[in-house]
Amino acid sequence: MEMTQNSKDMTIIRRGNAGQILDFIFANSTRICAVIVLLIIFAMMVSLFIGAWPAFKKFGLHFFISDKWNPVTEEFGALVAIYGTIVTSIIAMLIGVPVSFGIAIFITELCPIWLKRPVSTAIELLAAIPSIIYGMWGLFVFAPFFGDHIEPWISEYLGGIPFLGHLFSGPPLGIGVLTAGIILGIMVIPFMASVFRDLFEVVPAVLKESAYGIGATTWEVVKMIVLPYTKIGVVGGVMLGLGRALGETMAVTFVIGNADRLESSLLMPGNTISSSLANQFTEAVGQMYTSSLIALGLILFFITFVVLAVAKFFLLRLTLKEGQRT
């Protein structure tokens, strides 16, 4: 009797030990997996830096301001690609921000309830379409249309404006920096519209209702209640969209024309950092060529990192504010 009681105790203790050991194993394997995420980013930075080092060492700071990109003489500079990346993203934001803003207002304030769900779902599904589809559509459908019908008009009427005119002069090729920016803009619309919509829906109904109650119009509610309440988040959302536009590869590569010259006209072909990588990386011969391309990648990584950090900062302040209110 005593024996069995004793052995029962022992098994319970042993089982407790087994539980502790398994607990230890499980807890630490989750921890290891979490640390893997950290190590990946660290390894990414280190390997990009090592890969880019020969280019940085040879060209120094000159790499950032030189517009030469000549694989034959092995002279490389990042200016053309950085310029293309920034200009296409600016065009994309000029189109994407107002349009997604309008869509978000439409969905949250204007839309009849039965239409709300279909429009929201459509926008979210469109955000999921792979970027290569946008690029391909841009190449086969949009670029020919744009080159035949819009660009001649642009260079005729906008090409004559003093100072800004040279941005819009040039042959109507269809492909080019402007086309790439527009495709990019169309691509970020669904993404940013759903971010904005989520933000606007956070605004407490009580606040909006009290504004409507004292006779405010819909626009006044948006301007004086919704926007001030979500201001910081909107900046964060714009930054997230910008980060996406800066790093986008396939939507741009198809339509930008892969030309490594700095052109003053937006109608001319150019290159972005990501399209240079997509077009040239597998064909790059020689250490300096590859290294310069990796250096471009490092610059892009750094730019998107900074943009994301700024976005996070703004969105974090929004959640802190929310925490205080509740």
Place this chain on the structure above:
Amino acid sequence: MSQLQNINIRLYKRRIKLNFLVLSASLLTTLFGLFWLVWLLVTLFSHGFQYLDLSVFTQPTPPPGEAGGLANAIVGSVIITVMGVLIGAPIGVMAGTFLSEYAMRSRIAPLIRFVNDVLLSAPSIIIGVFIYEVVVVPMGNFSGWAGSLALALIALPIIVRTTEDMLKMVPNTVREAACALGAPRWKMTVAIVYRAAKAGILTGILLAIARISGETAPLLFTALNNQFWSSSLNEPVANLPVVIFQFAMSPYEDWQNLAWAGAFLITLSVLVLNILVRTFLRNR
């Protein structure tokens, strides 16, 4: 008095007019945005249907000028994607578990969350360059494994994020009940919390699959492409996105037509996956 009324009425009319203008602008921008997207989908579906036939699924990619299909690319894509998820999902779910269950007082958790967001929004082509440097260069050739790893790195942060969010939605009382019955912590997590959050975790994995099945940029210099059937993941593997890219950029019309068919297939599968996710979440 009547003057004051007049001013009020004028002010009121101005406000109404401004409101009308802004709301019309909002409606117009919505139509503008949807116009492009509808245009894109209509061309995609009409071209895709036109060039889609049985040989697309049965024949391998042809040399220019000959008949063929996309069979090797479709199979390659499925294999690379599945391997990518098999690598990424376990690590992602475990890391998400750590952030939700074990990181209450941990100091590295906020850092890991931030780094995960960096990885989530890192340009996918940079991930391709990274894998090229750490896998392709040491191995000496492009390979399916490199492609799978690149896709795993893209799937990983999505899975970490959704797993953490979904586990956090499980009420703490459930955990306390399990602990009160004497369940060790790992058992509580695996048998109780995972079960409660099963649908959510699967949703995250499905979303990750939808995201990586259309990714092109990271495959360009990892999996590369292969005109023939690949016998192992140690060599370049044909995959739909890269085939679409190469065929669409080529001057041959029959290649371009195949690219349309491929683009249609990819879009369709991504949309179907997303709709699955939606119905999944709604039924919960």
